Amino acid sequence: MMTEKKNNTALKILIGVLAVALIALTIYTIRFYNEEKENKAILQKEKTAIENELNELIVKYDEAIDENEIMDQNLVDARERINRLLDSVQDYEANLVLITRYRREISNLKAEKERLFRVVDSLSQQNQRMAMTIDSTQTELSEKTRLSDSLQSSNQSLANKVNKASQLKITGLRGEGVIVRNSGKIVENDRTRRIDQIQTCFTITANDLSEAGEKNLYVQVYNPENELVGDKIAVEHDGGVMVYSAQSTVYYENDELDVCILANTDKEKLLEGNYKVYVYNDATLIGTASFSLR
Structure with missing residues (x-):
């Protein structure tokens, strides 16, 4: 128990x-x-x-x-x-x-x-600095380019002025009908039925800027019907072919020089009325005049 x-x-x-x-x-x-x-x-x-x-x-x-x-x-x-x-x-x-x-x-x-x-x-900061440098350089380059363009333009303008100033200049340009005697004497005449040739006379002015030396001179004579009178002399220039009535080569020494150039005539083209005369130094037009025949 x-x-x-x-x-x-x-x-x-x-x-x-x-x-x-x-x-x-x-x-x-x-x-x-x-x-x-x-x-x-x-x-x-x-x-x-x-x-x-x-x-x-x-x-x-x-x-x-x-x-x-x-x-x-x-x-x-x-x-x-x-x-x-x-x-x-x-x-x-x-x-x-x-x-x-x-x-x-x-x-x-x-x-x-x-x-x-x-x-x-x-x-990024370097890029920003570089970009700023590039912008500054481009701005400076643009300014220099602008100045260069301006100088080139000025130089070109000056060159054009000098070139223009150096071109031959003529005064007293006149055209006339003439009779050539057997003696070689030349007599002025304004009657178409009598003249033998057409004479172009002028004076090359003095110019120190022009280059001295031989100068190629050409004359174009056009009758009242605008037909070329003369020998039709074809000359090749940079701009193409030009046709002249007569030509002459003179020696220029930067002083005044009197020049007369005779162009042959064709009786059929000798008409009464007004004639035009153009004078060239190579392809450059240096003078124009007119005269009458009866």
């Missing part, structure tokens, strides 16, 4: 201990579950924060790539590494080991971003 009583007492104690242990285990299990739940929430929150940081880095790289052409490939490579890390974060469930690794990699990526962006900023 005594033994049975002791056994009952021991059983009750054991049951009490087990009950206490069960209660403690239940409390521990509930607490562990709650802590695990809280840890998962914290890790998930940390994972979301990491994703947001990675997305912000990607946006900054996109903006930098759009604004800079100097280091596009370096920036693109860095952005691709961030994209791959973001995909890894999204694919795996958050745990303390991964979160720690991701945080370390984000820290490295941020340091790389700062380094790359400093280089990009430095290169």
Whole structure:
């Protein structure tokens, strides 16, 4: 009886201990579950924060790539590494080991971003300085080109003036019908049925700007029907062929020089009326006049 009583007492104690242990285990299990739940929430929150940081880095790289052409490939490579890390974060469930690794990699990526962006900023500033230098150089070049063009234009204008001033000039130009005697004496006559030739006379003025030497002089004589009177001498010039009534070569020494040029006549073309005379030095017209025959 005594033994049975002791056994009952021991059983009750054991049951009490087990009950206490069960209660403690239940409390521990509930607490562990709650802590695990809280840890998962914290890790998930940390994972979301990491994703947001990675997305912000990607946006900054996109903006930098759009604004800079100097280091596009370096920036693109860095952005691709961030994209791959973001995909890894999204694919795996958050745990303390991964979160720690991701945080370390984000820290490295941020340091790389700062380094790359400093280089990009430095290169951009160099480009801006270079662009300013180029603009200044182009402005200076444009100004020099403008001055050069202006000088060329002035020089050309001066050359044209000098060239014009150096051309032969004549005065006292006149045309007339003449009779040539057997003795060589020339007598002026204005009757068409009597004249033998048409004479053109003029004076080349003194001109120190003209080049001294032989000068080719040509005369055109046109009758009232605008027909060329004379030998019809064809001469090739730079601008083409010109036909003249007569020609003569004189030696000019920059002083006044009297010149007379005779043009043969064709009786059929000697008409009553007004005649026109044109005098040329090579292909340059240097004088014109008119006269009448009856």
